[in-house]
Structure formats: C-alpha cells, structure tokens
Amino acid sequence: MKLRYSLPLFLVSTNITAQERPNVILINADDLGYGDLECYGAKNVQTPHVNELAREGILFRNVYSCAATSTPSRYSLLTGEYAWRKPGTDVAAGNAGMIIRPEQFTMADAFKSCGYATAAVGKWHLGLGDKSGMQDWNAQLSASLGDLGFDYHYIMAATADRVPCVFIENGMVANWDSSAPIEVSYEKNFEGEPTGKDNPELLFNLKPSVGHDMSIVNGISRIGYMKGGGKALWKDENIADSITSHAISFIEKHQLQPFFLYLCTNDVHVPRFPHERFRGKNKMGLRGEAIMQFDWTVGQVIAALDRLGIRENTLIVLTSDNGPVVDDGYQDRAEELLNGHKPAGDLRGTKYSVFEGGTKVPAIVVWPAKIKESSVSDALISQIDWIRSFASLIGARLPKGAAPDSQDHLNALLGQKSDNRDYVIGLAQDHTLSLRTPKWKYVEPSKGPSSLSWAPGVETGYRDEDQLFDMLEGDEYHNVSTSHPEETERLKTLLQKERNK
Ligand code: NG6
Ligand code: CA
Secondary structure (H helix, E strand, O other), X not given: OOOOEOOOOOOOOOOOOHHHOOEEEEEEEOOOOOOOOHHHOOOOOXXXXXXXXXXXXXXXXXXXXOEOOHHHHHHHXXXXXXXXXXXXXXXXXXXXXOOOOOXXXXXXXXXXXXXOEEEEEEEOOOOOOOOOOOOOOOOOOOOOHHHHOOOEEEEEOOOOOEOOOEEEEXXXXXOOOXXXXXXXXXXXXXXXXXXXXXXXHHOOOEOEOOOXXXXXXXXXXXXXXXXXOHHHEOOHHHHHHHHHHHHXXXXXXXXXXXXXXXXXXXXXXXXOOOOHHHOOOOOOOHHHHHHHHHHHHHHHHHHHHHHHOOOOOEEEEEEEOXXXXXXXXXXXXXXXXXXXXXXXXXXXXXXXXXXXXXXEEEEEEEOOOOOOOOXXXXXXXXXXXXXXXXXXXXXXXXXXXXXXXXXXXHHHHOOOOOOOOOOEEEEOOOOOEEEEOOOEEEEOOOOOOOEOOOOOOOEOOOOXXXXXXXXXXXXXXXXXXXXXXXXXXXXXXXXXXXXXX
16 A cells, blocks of 8 residues: 555745745644544544644644653654653653753754744743752743743743643743742652642542642642742643733734744643633533643634734644543543543554554644645654754754754655655653654564553553564554564664664
C-alpha cells in the first residue's frame, strides 16, 4: 500500500517576501488524543471550531510528538533537540529550574530574529528560574521565558495538578497578593497547611484517585506543597478563560505586525474542571466538557482573527503534546462515562506508552492566504521539525548548533507531497525509544512494566525484547521481529546511530 495524499488545489509557494510573512499561532493542547476531535472521528463530543479549521486547511494523519509526556515533548518542539539527549527533561515539578537554558536557541528566537512579536500563553511545564527549588515566587524570577525569545508570557509554571497554582506574567506572579506571600516545596508540607491526604473533607471540587494528595487549592489537592497565594491563586474553572483572554489581548496588541503565539491550553489535562457554562453539556462528563472547552478556546481565537481582519494571513497549527489518558489520578469518572468514545481512536496505547497512542497526535494546519483547499495528508511528520520548517517559512537563519535534530519539512507541513520524513523517533515515559518509518515501527527492548500502577488502563508497550510492527497492516499487536530479522536489525542500527550522534 502506498501513502495517500490528497493535495490542495494550489500548491504553496514557500518563497514569501518579508511583507508576506504570516502571523503564526501554534495551539498545543494537553493530552488531547488522536480520537478526541470530531474531525478525527469522535462521536460523543462536538468540536465545531476545530472542524472549521480542518475544513479550511490540512488535516494530518501521521504527525508525531517527540514524547509521550509533556515536558520532553515541549522541550523537543521548542528547541529542535530530542529531549532524550538532555538529562533532566522528564515531567517537571512545579519548582523545576528552567530546563531550556537562556543560551539555547528556541522557536521563539527564530521568530524574534525576523522581527516577530512573540508570546507564550498557557501551560509551560519547562521550569522557571535558575535553580530547582530556589525560586523566590514573590519577586521577579531569575530566569524566565524572556530569556528564551518570548517577549510576552503569561503561563502556568507546570500543570494544573502541580503547585504553584498561579499564573506568572512576564516572570512575576500575576495578581500577586502581598498579604499572602508564596512558598513552594516538593519535599515537605508547610506547618499547619491542610493536605488532601490528611484533610479529605476539604476536597469539595475533586478528589484524587492516585497521588495528588498534597496541597489543597480551590478544593482540589495537587502534587507538591504550597503556602500563600491569596488572590493570585487560580480557580480551575477559570483557567481556560484566563488563557484565552490573554492570548487574544496579545493578538489585538500586535495585529499590525507579524506575531508568533505559542498558545498552550490546560485542557484536557487533569484536574479536569471546566467552566460552569460547559457543565452538563456532554455525556462524557468532565473530560468531554474539557474537550468542548478546548474547542471554545479555538473558536475565540478564530473569532478574534476575523474581527481584526487578519485571519487570511495567519498560519494556525493545532496539535497536542502527547496522547490521551483517561484516569490520570483524579476521580472524575472519565472512564465510566466514555460511552464508547475512544480517546486515541483506533491506535493502541495512550499517553506514556511506546505505542502509537502515546505520540501520534492530531494536527491541523490552516493558512487561508496560501492553502486554498482543504485536504488530508498522510505525510509522516515529527514535531521536532517544526522549528526549522517555521524558520524556513519566515527566512530565519539558525545559528550553528541550533535545533540539531530538526529538519526543514515545510513542504510537508503546507501539504506538498514531496516531503516525507524518513522516520520519526518517539520517547515513552520510561525512556524507551521507538523508530517509525512509513512502513515499520521498531521498539527497543525495555525492562519497564507492562502497566502503570499510577495510571490504570495504560498499556505501556514495554517488552524486554526487540519489537517490530508492520504499520501498513495498521497493527501494533503482532511483533514480527523474528520473521523480519534484517528489518529489525536495520532499524535498530538506525536508532543506535541517532542516539550516538
Ligand atoms: C503524572 C501524574 C499525572 C500527570 C503526569 C504529567 C500522578 C499519579 N500522575 O505523574 O496526573 O500530571 O504526571 O502529565 O501524579 S503531562 O501531560 O504534563 O506530562
Ligand atoms: Ca501532556
């Protein structure tokens, strides 16, 4: 079987002049699965705004994030370096020091070098400040996104299930409350502060199913301990509104110049606690409503671009950081209420896994000025290549050593058939690597467990032997490594070479 392409009617010329440089919005959802959107086949939830983007642009069916969890996925996306090359890029605590170092070249730097206004809004999860655990949360942080090429940033330090539960604007806690100075620890609780473990009666919004039993904020217990915050503490039901409104004000402010907006939603990560206006609107409960809320954010952004008359020359890329997971540590009934919904579609595996469900993610690219016809692409694409592809789009020159693993595949991203990656590399939660070509997927041996006690329902895919799957058979159930020893050896060597680069 050959890969299929349905091409836009007008192939895109990628030689654009400085005047034609589009605004670029990269919408990165959290834990949104390959099967979670209506345009990817979801039946139990409506996603009209994302569908609209898919109708106007290209819907990709073979796009991979670089890792099956957030921190390494985002690290790779923003730097063009595989996270597994760099120690300390696993799922970060809320008090991790900044993982991408100021001297590294980032996607934001590429845009900035071409005169773009740049911003990051929403989930960050790549550390802040010079050193882990040493941040002073009541003053300007010693290192933040301004050192990584972002002019404006309004972010959550880590995840909604990790302290500190506050937004940080341009390196300082937003709405900081002088009467409630903030302290954070991932080692021990602060005297007299309640925890989910000791004070379950205070959990009036959500209770944990696994872990997540430390500090309580807004009636939900989290990972890590914090004290203070006062009026700076977020309300989970307002997180999407805060992220969306700050993204839109950035767009409004920079409507006349090219801008790059890295917009990371908290949806659909745990704790799922969407705004009241979505409550009771989906039969899958909180997880379905969080998907609706994600779609709402997308709709608000589209509406703002329309209102400002800048949609035509805005390139939107919509994707997710890793695959979906249903029970990720809170009692939100996501599993019981699936009603037949398959968050990863027909893929095997989920977030954390080495299987396709871990890293194959939805991806839609829209650019009305250049992409005239809607289409579907099966090009094999990795998010690792986006930094160089965007650089090529806007004519940015990357310094020596920057984005070492990234290749320019702009043509693939804009729907031209010529450009397929030879292979994509995926990183599972326990560091097991896989290498997938258009036909094969090789998974290296791993001593990791086949399931995870802290995330029930996850099939990791780890086995203490080589695994080879024939992806054209669409199948990750039959390990054919023994019947295809040469292929196994070839891909294994390829992966080894990549690792030793
Ligand atoms: C896990 C958390 C999970 C989630 C994940 C990171 C527990 C039991 N599980 O350790 O809830 O926060 O880390 O998700 O604590 S990610 O999408 O940001 O990578
Ligand atoms: Ca994630």
